[in-house]
Amino acid sequence: MSAPSPKPDGSRATPRVHTLANGVRVVCDPLSGWQTVALSVVAGRGARFEDEGRSGWSHLLEHMVFKGAGGRSARDIVEVIEAGGGHINAATGYERTSFQVRALKDGLDLGSAIVADLVQRPAMDAADLAREKQVVGQEIAEAADTPDDLVFELAQEAAFGGQPLGRPILGTTTSIGAATPQTLGAWRQALYAAPSLVVSAAGAVDEDELLRLAERDFGGADGAALPPPVDAAFVGGVRTVAKRLEQANVVLLLPAVGVHDPDYFTLRLLAEILGGGMASRLFQEAREKRGLAYAIDAYSETYAETGVLGVFAGCAAEDAVELAEVTVGEIANLAEPVPAAELARAKAQLKGSMFMGRESALARAEQAAGQVLLFGEALDPEQVAAEVDAVTPQRLASLTARILDQKKAAVAVLGPKAALKAAETFQRAVAG
Known part of the structure; x- marks a missing residue:
């Protein structure tokens, strides 16, 4: 190079x-x-x-x-x-x-x-x-x-x-x-x-x-680096804890792709469209239209070879089951190509967060170090932006189908006992 x-x-x-x-x-x-x-x-x-x-x-x-x-x-x-x-x-x-x-x-x-x-x-x-x-x-x-x-x-x-x-x-x-x-x-x-x-x-x-x-x-540092870990496998399951709280805390996870997967940026955009901001589908449907949650966000977490698509929400215990149903529905809807304007907005948000992050010297130093560890080089921000722009509605739909086809979910619910059944609701809906 x-x-x-x-x-x-x-x-x-x-x-x-x-x-x-x-x-x-x-x-x-x-x-x-x-x-x-x-x-x-x-x-x-x-x-x-x-x-x-x-x-x-x-x-x-x-x-x-x-x-x-x-x-x-x-x-x-x-x-x-x-x-x-x-x-x-x-x-x-x-x-x-x-x-x-x-x-x-x-x-x-x-x-x-x-x-x-x-x-x-x-x-x-x-x-x-x-x-x-x-x-x-x-x-x-x-x-x-x-x-x-x-x-x-x-x-x-x-x-x-x-x-x-x-x-x-x-x-x-x-x-x-x-x-x-x-x-x-x-x-x-x-x-x-x-x-x-x-x-x-x-x-x-x-x-x-x-x-x-x-x-x-x-220059005098030594030692043999630990070998790469065994590839992780998303197994899925349910973890619930009944606790006297004002709200139920809910995390819903689906198996996704890792950093090296060609659909890495597709996953980032999928999370953005699903629940990345106030214009996102979950925010509009779950909060603005139905009033099910004050806080609801979607995110992606990626590792070298695997990752997750996640949703976090805080809601009233009596609303947790409906919230789980709405979330599954909104994810399933993304198996259909999204409108061009919605995808363009998600791309602008993702690129905006990436470029704004680069206005911090520490963020730049950390980002470059992470890229060298993962890819052996520091990446050109303009090339990264071009990869984001190259994602199509068809790729988003295809990745969504790929995620849902695994029929696996990991769910955690912490809060009043009435909310705990939301975990089984989500997992059962994903499993089909």
């Missing part, structure tokens, strides 16, 4: 990707006139790489590295970043773990050094680990006490039961309790191994400086 051509302001539509000798990849996205820089160091490994005994270890590890690294204490790490006007954060997902620094334009040197210490030289003190297990245990308890967190965990378990994608990213108190400084340190070496790392920077960044810092801070 030829090098991306520069724009008149010196920036490039597609950032360049470099590979260090140890396999660490480096992405530079300079933006002319910016006064800040965002650094994202992403490991292409996360919670779905865990076995059941290590469930939650990736998230626990992300917590632990901030307790001390590279000779700095937990307080030193945040104070030195904030003293320079910066912010530091991290996140663990099913397929990746990311460390992010936002800083003023001269803060890249320090940010890179700090993150390199977190990823490669954490202290892993036993007393800190004991305390952090308590903290994560509180986080697990908080999620269980938060209905709109718990209902998504229940739906994920129903969709991918008995598999890593069906387990909560936080793990359980039992599984995280089994971790020791030594076993968690070995997990770090595998999770953050050099071949799975991408160092990505956007904003006020010079390419030569970034490459120098990446070589200095990550």
Whole structure:
């Protein structure tokens, strides 16, 4: 592939990707006139790489590295970043773990050094680990006490039961309790191994400086990356929990496609038309016309080889069954070609969200790192927009039929007992 051509302001539509000798990849996205820089160091490994005994270890590890690294204490790490006007954060997902620094334009040197210490030289003190297990245990308890967190965990378990994608990213108190400084340190070496790392920077960044810092801070990273996980299978099922709440929380999932599927953008548009905004079919039918829910949204969640089409709603218990019926009906209607104007609106919304997201340096750095992990390169936004524009009403209808033909659903309902029958209603309607 030829090098991306520069724009008149010196920036490039597609950032360049470099590979260090140890396999660490480096992405530079300079933006002319910016006064800040965002650094994202992403490991292409996360919670779905865990076995059941290590469930939650990736998230626990992300917590632990901030307790001390590279000779700095937990307080030193945040104070030195904030003293320079910066912010530091991290996140663990099913397929990746990311460390992010936002800083003023001269803060890249320090940010890179700090993150390199977190990823490669954490202290892993036993007393800190004991305390952090308590903290994560509180986080697990908080999620269980938060209905709109718990209902998504229940739906994920129903969709991918008995598999890593069906387990909560936080793990359980039992599984995280089994971790020791030594076993968690070995997990770090595998999770953050050099071949799975991408160092990505956007904003006020010079390419030569970034490459120098990446070589200095990550050129010595080693370790063999964990092998790809076994392909996940959408199994479907029902999870219901009766609880005294004012509203029922409902999540409805159907098996869909993964990131590498040619219909990836078709799925994104399908979710947009179904329930992506106030003009969407579900919002208009379920909320505006029938008054069944205050909040109702459709979304797509994609992994490397699989994905889901999902709907979330909060509704009165007595309306849950009708809401499930309306949702199935609106999905089934999408097996017929949608009007051109409706598809054009969905395309405009999707492209708008993609391009607006690129107005954040951190979002650009994260997006580029994710693309390199998935596709081996950073994608040209204009080419991505062209792929969105290429989706036809026939492709939308075909994907809908492909989803429904599997006759599988995963449903979670959390709330008053009267709402729980909505789960069986939805699953039975999908199964035909």
